[in-house]
Amino acid sequence: GQNIDQPTEMTATEGAIVQINCTYQTSGFNGLFWYQQHAGEAPTFLSYNVLDGLEEKGRFSSFLSRSKGYSYLLLKELQMKDSASYLCVPSDSNYQLIWGAGTKLIIKP
Amino acid sequence: GAVVSQHPSWVICKSGTSVKIECRSLDFQATTMFWYRQFPKQSLMLMATSNEGSKATYEQGVEKDKFLINHASLTLSTLTVTSAHPEDSSFYICSAREGGTHTDTQYFGPGTRLTVL
Numbered sequence: 001g002q003n004i005d006q007p008t009e010m011t012a013t014e015g016a017i018v019q020i021n022c023t024y025q026t027s028g029f030n031g032l033f034w035y036q037q038h039a040g041e042a043p044t045f046l047s048y049n050v051l052d053g054l055e056e057k058g059r060f061s062s063f064l065s066r067s068k069g070y071s072y073l074l075l076k077e078l079q080m081k082d083s084a085s086y087l088c089v090p091s092d093s094n095y096q097l098i099w100g101a102g103t104k105l106i107i108k109p
Numbered sequence: 110g111a112v113v114s115q116h117p118s119w120v121i122c123k124s125g126t127s128v129k130i131e132c133r134s135l136d137f138q139a140t141t142m143f144w145y146r147q148f149p150k151q152s153l154m155l156m157a158t159s160n161e162g163s164k165a166t167y168e169q170g171v172e173k174d175k176f177l178i179n180h181a182s183l184t185l186s187t188l189t190v191t192s193a194h195p196e197d198s199s200f201y202i203c204s205a206r207e208g209g210t211h212t213d214t215q216y217f218g219p220g221t222r223l224t225v226l
Contacts, residue, residue, distance in 0.1 A: 033214065042202045042217040043153070045111075087152075097215065099153040 002026050004100035006088050011106045012078055020073045020086050020103050028093020034062050034073045035087040037102065043087060046073070075105075083107045112136050113205045115218035122193055123226055130188045130221045132203030138183035139205035143215060144176070147200045159186045193225045 003025045012018040024032070031050035035043035049055055049064035049071065061074040073086055087102040112135040122128050132142055144156045157178050159165040165178035177189040186205075190197055200222050204215040 035217075040200075042220040045214050045216060048214055097155070099155075101150075101152045 002092060002098050004088055004090065004098060006086075006100060006103045008101070009104045009106065011108060012075075014078055014080060014107055014109050016078050017074065017076050018078060018105065020075075020088075020105065022071045022073075022088030024069050024071070024088065024090045024098070026090045026092040026098055029066060030091040030093065030095050032062075032064055032071050032091065033087075033089040033097065034060075034071075035089060036084050037087060038084045046086075078107050080107050080109070111207055111214070111216040113139075113203065113216050113218040115203055115221050117221060118219060119222040119224075121224045121226065124194055125192055127189055127191045128193055128223060130190075130201055130203070130223075132186045132188070132205070132218050134184045134205040134207075134216075137205070137207045139186075139207065140183065141206045142180055142186040143204045143206070144178060144186075144188050145202045145204065147202060147220075153202065156188075190223065193223070195225045198223055198225045 005023045033048050034046040036046050037043040047055055047062040049062050054063045059076045064071045085102040085104050089097050091097055114133045116131045120128055140161055142159045145153045146156050147153050155168050156171045157165045157167045159178050159180040161180045161183050167173045175191055180186040200220050202220040204217045206213050206215050
C-alpha cells in the first residue's frame, strides 16, 4: 500500500530552526512535493524534489533520499506566520499525489 | 505567477439545491485541473481530475452524477454539487497544473467552504 509517515505535531521557538521528517512508501515514485497549509486555507506550494539531495529556497530547504524513501523540510529563522501544517506529498508511478494529514507546526514566541 | 482563484469563497445553501464552484487559472493555461475535498482535520481527498475538452476522471467512490465537472477552457473548470445534502458540507479546493507534464506543480485555489443546511 501507499503510506506517508510524518510527526503529527511539532513545536518550535521563533527564530529557531526546525526539521520535519517524512518517510514514504509508494507504488513507484515521480518526485515529492512539500506544501504548507494554514488552518482553514488551501495548501500552498513550497518545494519539489525528484533527485536526491538538498534544494534550498530562502528560509526553506527540502531534502530527498529516494533509496531510503525519506525526505525532510528544514525551516530556518522561524517566524510566527510559519505556524501551519506541512504536507509531504509524494507522486506515485501514475503521477498521483499521495496526501497525508501532515505535520502541524506550532511556533512559540 | 501561477495564481488560481476560486469563486465563491463560501456558500450556504438549503438541502436539495445545486451549487456551482468556479476555478480559474489567472496567469497560466491549465490543461489539467483537480478537485479536492477536505473535511476538518483530515487530509485532502482527490475527487476528480479534469482535462480541458474531455470528460473528468472521477476517483473511486465519488458520484459523477452528483459532482458535475466541466472544463470548457484552459483557464476555467467548474464543479457543480447537485442536490446538495448536509453530508456534502466540506471545504472544496481546486488545483491547476501549469505545464503539460505530470511532474509539474499543482497550484491551489483558496478553496470554497460549502455549508448545506
